Amino acid sequence: MTNKIKKVSESLAVQTKMVLPHDTNPLNTLFGGRLLAWMDEIASISAHKHCGRVVVTASINNVSFDQPIFAGEIVSLHAKVSRAFNSSMEVFVDVFVENADGSKKKSNEAIYNFVAIDQNRNPISVPPIVPETQEEKNRFDSALRRKQLSLVFAGKLSPEEATELKSVLFPKK
Numbered sequence: 001m002t003n004k005i006k007k008v009s010e011s012l013a014v015q016t017k018m019v020l021p022h023d024t025n026p027l028n029t030l031f032g033g034r035l036l037a038w039m040d041e042i043a044s045i046s047a048h049k050h051c052g053r054v055v056v057t058a059s060i061n062n063v064s065f066d067q068p069i070f071a072g073e074i075v076s077l078h079a080k081v082s083r084a085f086n087s088s089m090e091v092f093v094d095v096f097v098e099n100a101d102g103s104k105k106k107s108n109e110a111i112y113n114f115v116a117i118d119q120n121r122n123p124i125s126v127p128p129i130v131p132e133t134q135e136e137k138n139r140f141d142s143a144l145r146r147k148q149l150s151l152v153f154a155g156k157l158s159p160e161e162a163t164e165l166k167s168v169l170f171p172k173k
Helices: 032-051 134-153 163-169
Strands: 013-018 054-065 074-084 088-098 104-117
Touching (some): 013 032, 032 054, 032 088, 032 104, 074 134
Antiparallel strands (some): 013 074
8 A cells, every 4th residue: 555645535434324222222312332333333444445454443532422312313424534643543423313304413423543554463654644624624733632632641742742732722922
């Protein structure tokens, strides 16, 4: 696989599901764990589309269960790589509930991190990515801040080295 620059749109993966009774809890809403599994699956497909390699879930940066999803509803999951680093990729998953008229309402979102691996299960480099839309640019720009914050919390980066965090927390006047 060459590391030719790719567009965010090339990593788009979409999956549609119907919430069935076995997917729900006693409140007749979608189990959070089931939604997490669906998001992990579509996010991994997106990451694979970007790099053409086997990918593994490294972490889940954020999950937001904003709206309940009820039995019988149609769920559409949209995943795109928001930023590629050396061997890792951040993937945004937007979850929509489709209405009977075909319109969609956003209900949840998540940010997953994947690492591309070779046949020996070692990390391997991934292609750089270029955002095109304003939303893609915003997500691309904020991805480095999220990565640095995670590294600081994990003790793998000192706060003084977190250049992107400094620019947000201590903007120059």
